[in-house]
Amino acid sequence: MARVTPIDTAYFKGERAGDFAVIGSAVPRSDARGHVTGRTVFFEDMTLPEMTHVKIHRSTRHHALIDRVDVSGALEVPGVLRVITHEDVPNNWYTVLRLIGVGPDDEPVLAEDRVLYRGEPIVAVVAETEEAAREGAARVAVGYTDLPAVLDVEEALADGAPIIKQAGTNHFVYEGHHCRRIRFGDVERGFAEADRIIEGRYSSSPIEHAPTEPTGCIVVPQGDGRLRIHTNTQAAFFTLDNTALILGVPPTSLRVVGGTVGGGFGGKVDVIVEPLACLAAMLTGRPAKYVFSRAEEMQVSSPRAAERISIKDGVMDDGRIVARKITLYVDAGAYSRHSPYGTTKAAAHMPGPYTIPNVHVDAYCVYTNRTPSSAMRGFGVTIGDFALESHMDHVARELNMDPLRLRLKNAYRDGDMKAHRKIASGTALVEVIQSAADLVGHDLPPEYRAMSSTERSEG
Amino acid sequence: MLTSVQTPGSPEAARAALQAGAVPLGGGTSLMARLNDRAGGDLRLVSLRRAGLSGIDVQGDTVAIGAATTLADIEDDARLSYLSGCVRSIASPPVRSLATVAGNLFVPQPYGDLAAALLALDAELDVLGADGARREPLERVVTDGLRAGDLVTRVRFAAPAEDTFRFHKASRRRLNSGSIVTVAARITIEDGLVADIRLALGGLARRVMRAAGAERVLLGAPLNAEVVARAAEADVIEPFDDAYASAWYRARVYPVHLRRALLGA
Amino acid sequence: MPSTIVTIELNGTDRELIARPSTTLLSALRETFGLMGAKRGCAQGGCGSCTVLLDGRPVVSCLIPVVTVDGSAVETIEGLADGERLDDVQQAFVDHFATQCGFCTPGMIMSATALLNRKPDPTRQDVTEAICGNVCRCTGYEPIITAVLAAAERRRGDPAVPTPTVPTPTVPTPTVPARPAPTEAEV
16 A cells, blocks of 8 residues: 555665565454454453452552451452462562573462562452452552562662662572673773763653553463463463462463453463462352453553663764663562563663673662563563663753764664673664654765775775 | 333422422433442332423523423534534533433532533523422522422523633543633623633532632733732632542643633643 | 343344443343353443444444443444344445454444444544544554445445455355354354
8 A cells, every 4th residue: 555665775785685575564463354344353352161360469559567467358249259368379579581491480379478669469259240359459458567669770879778679689689690791891981082972861761652442361271181271361371381380280280262352462471360269269160250450451560661761971073982871770679580581681782782882781670669571562672772862962962063963873783782782783773863864854974875884995 | 210200291280299309410411320230228219301391591691491301402502613622522422412401400510511611601500399380590509409309490591792701621631521720701802801701610619600700800801821829829719539530630720721711822 | 239220232232231320231241141242341331342332323332331321322343244244334344344353343434434424535634533443453443434434335335435456255154143152052
């Protein structure tokens, strides 16, 4: 269709072999017909006999010791079948990334003696109807002793800050280090040689994915003893393996049915609803549904992490950036989830798509008493890019230089060594900037037009 | 938990149900949203959908709107075109098909933009109570509420003369968003001076409020930026924090939106 | 909790159900009649995923106790197509890539249908206002608005409408019974 931009064949002529029949053309979506007729089956689109419903009693405190949990009120509600506490969870402690060797297991499925964020699950209530489950959850009584809460990444790392994590530090430990580090060249020598130093500080708030379909699942006990999990997870095998580990059952006793997600954006890669719904199904012998309310989706589903990023550049008057030092804090919230990995990605992404000879990065994965953050579209990279590109504009203004030329001058080229010791290939940044300049009618002098990502000329 | 939903066929039957302790259900766009999400004790509802309370009657300048008339009905009625901007600023079409006039009078702020408009139009309410029918100024009802068991059956007001009604709402998005500041006014200018003014505000207190202080500043004065700026200082407002805006922001931008409502820029 | 027998005209056919006081129109459609097109996205009237037509008006079905609409006519996404032949709005959504995850699509199409039923020749602004209560987190709305305008032209039989260049999907659509709710045996 006309609105599809045709492929710009002016660049990389030698690399294009064969005819592209699909790229650059409009191909009908195979799922569209199901969507427009309402026939696409999402996880919740089934009614099952004997379905039970799971609702959660959640922490009302940011950080507190739990003195007392009284479930008797919940059990008195007509229709409530049973309550689930941490004592019912076979392996209550987990962290999703343990599947790839990340540890320690720092998060309880249900809180034990303390809560680390407002909204943390404490008791699950299983009932005949959603209303009864909701009523039951509301009638659980929890006694707390409040502890000082840490709600800011830099306060969490300050001397004397209350340590909120049982592992003993308010930061994730990377192979014995307090942060994920990148060391490339000698950044202090770079600063000494630079014509000027240009600094900036950038920060972001948590961002909620707000999928139109809330996170949830339906678990159906099978005749052969297995559990069939209908879920909108974006990570079927993460869910399968983590759920099996939490339940203490072989993975073969679970079957995940997924693939249709009513908006995910990374918000459905944690393993939150499935273990408790499985437990509810195991304990009642009936199908169990656990789906977030919209309020839960906003309050307790993990958002994109808030980040705070300081950038210090050593810059030559001609626009070459010769040193870049970055201190980056990722607010993981109360538990790790995917943030230790996201922080590593953030570090590896620095100093952006630019070749800078001296780079120094300290990227901290910090715990606070906020809702645990996790994956969201390009997590670890997106906020970093916001900071980096804001800073590039800042540098251009300071130098009174065209921001596109500043970027072209510093853009990485194929074959360059990146700060984390990977060789850059297929970079194409130079050509993308040139093409973008054409599209918006932005003049570039011939020497910038002549630049190429495949060969480095003196810039 | 919802233990019953009655659908009485007359105002009298609806009132009797209220008297017996049931809670009135208009379009349900506020109440049902709460019930869908929150636990609470047992609750009986009385739906006004079939109680004969819908309809719009215009006789000359006199307008009477049934309490259960939907916002969509008002939107569609060419005789009430001066309310169109207000109504279309409220929620979205599938909500306006349900939401009722009387419901809008009692929703918590920052909703209730129609209530602000009706307050500016000096509306009166027909109320059916234990002692029979009576009429109450809307201004008193939004301040003091109604007695338990009272049923609003109709909203009455005089249609504003042409080009004398102003409605301006500041919101985070242009469509389908709660109010940051709402200004509704009935205003007449004669010989360059404000000859009649009635001003109502939303988003600036826990209830819609009449800006009596601003009215005093404006009445008899020329309508210009300096006078409007003084009028914006003349009332005690008690704005609040919510997901749409902070109390600070609401207070800060109220003068701007009063100016835009009255001067158009 | 007393239950009530409620009759609604559902996509042109009178249907009865036994409703509890708390049964919403949405839960009646989904759980009693197995019509899963209307979705529960927020249960707050805020996302529009549950939009259906009630006596011709678009409504958020999650906020309506079904006992209050006894005797009303309800139209859902399942009532639009004529057998396997999509109606103009559905076809336009397919042709103009107005779907992505698909969760908002049924509600969006019902809001668009309500608009076109009342206003056959809407402006772009009319479409924007008509769908302002239907949240889509995937598309950014532009292809949806384009699709609704294209559907309006197609409905009017405007000869200027270009034939869509996108062919009908060659992937065979599974034939699903009129009540597509999966049963225990199917899933």
